Amino acid sequence: MDDMIVALAAGALIPLVAIAVKSIVLDRFFERTMKELILKSSDGKIKKFMVKANASESEVKEILDSELYYEEMVKKSINKYINSHKKLNLCLHEGKHIDFLLENRDSKIGIEAKASIENFKSEWLKKYFEENKAIDELIFIANSKISESLIQEMDSLQKDYRLKFISSPNGKDLNKSIENVLNIEFYKKGLNKASKGPQ
Numbered sequence: 001m002d003d004m005i006v007a008l009a010a011g012a013l014i015p016l017v018a019i020a021v022k023s024i025v026l027d028r029f030f031e032r033t034m035k036e037l038i039l040k041s042s043d044g045k046i047k048k049f050m051v052k053a054n055a056s057e058s059e060v061k062e063i064l065d066s067e068l069y070y071e072e073m074v075k076k077s078i079n080k081y082i083n084s085h086k087k088l089n090l091c092l093h094e095g096k097h098i099d100f101l102l103e104n105r106d107s108k109i110g111i112e113a114k115a116s117i118e119n120f121k122s123e124w125l126k127k128y129f130e131e132n133k134a135i136d137e138l139i140f141i142a143n144s145k146i147s148e149s150l151i152q153e154m155d156s157l158q159k160d161y162r163l164k165f166i167s168s169p170n171g172k173d174l175n176k177s178i179e180n181v182l183n184i185e186f187y188k189k190g191l192n193k194a195s196k197g198p199q
Contacts, residue, residue: 036121039064045096049119063119070115070143070171071099077175078102078111081182088186097131098138107185110135115143122153129161137162139181144169 037049037060049067051060075092078100082090093101100111110132114120128138138161140150146167154163164181168174 066115071113074113074141077178081179098128108135110138113141117144117147122149125153139164141166
């Protein structure tokens with residue numbers, strides 16, 4: 001099978017991992033070195049990861065824990081920005097096919113956080129726009145350096161979509177990087193003398 005869809009119930013991480021790894025083991029007969037793991041939560045949210053075909057249960061759990069931890073770190077940074085820029089009237093929502101949607105009456109931005117580029121397929125960038133047609137822009141935040149394949153994919157999408165990358169290895173300068181990128185988006189329209197940013 002090309003995709004593995006696993007129902008993720010709240011608080012059921014260990015059963016999820018066991019089922020996921022079992023699916024990977026069965027698929028080893030197809031001699032593929034990497035597998036696309038798709039997790040679906042009880043509220044319909046979908047998350048995708050690439051994992052090694054011979055990954056153990058503990059390795060899959062480590063990937064999941066790492067991704068969820070970094071996603072929470074990014075969420076805290078975005079909320080910090082929201083609280084520091086109350087005049088923008090921003091709201092942060094959980095997305096279905098994307099981690100977060102940040103919006104006000106003028107803009108809607110999709111935000112995807114990845115703890116490791118190794119667990120990500122560059123082809124998924126375009127899918128974020130196809131599955132979230134209402135977003136004006138996608139901000140992709142990685143807890144690592146941006147790979148060459150992602151840069152190439154970004155260049156191919158720029159003519160049709162608005163896309164920005166934030167590279168924050170080990171969370172370095174994450175708050176500052178997010179603020180700089182969001183200021184460009186939300187203050188470009190003349191709010192509070194946008195050309196200078198917030199005072």
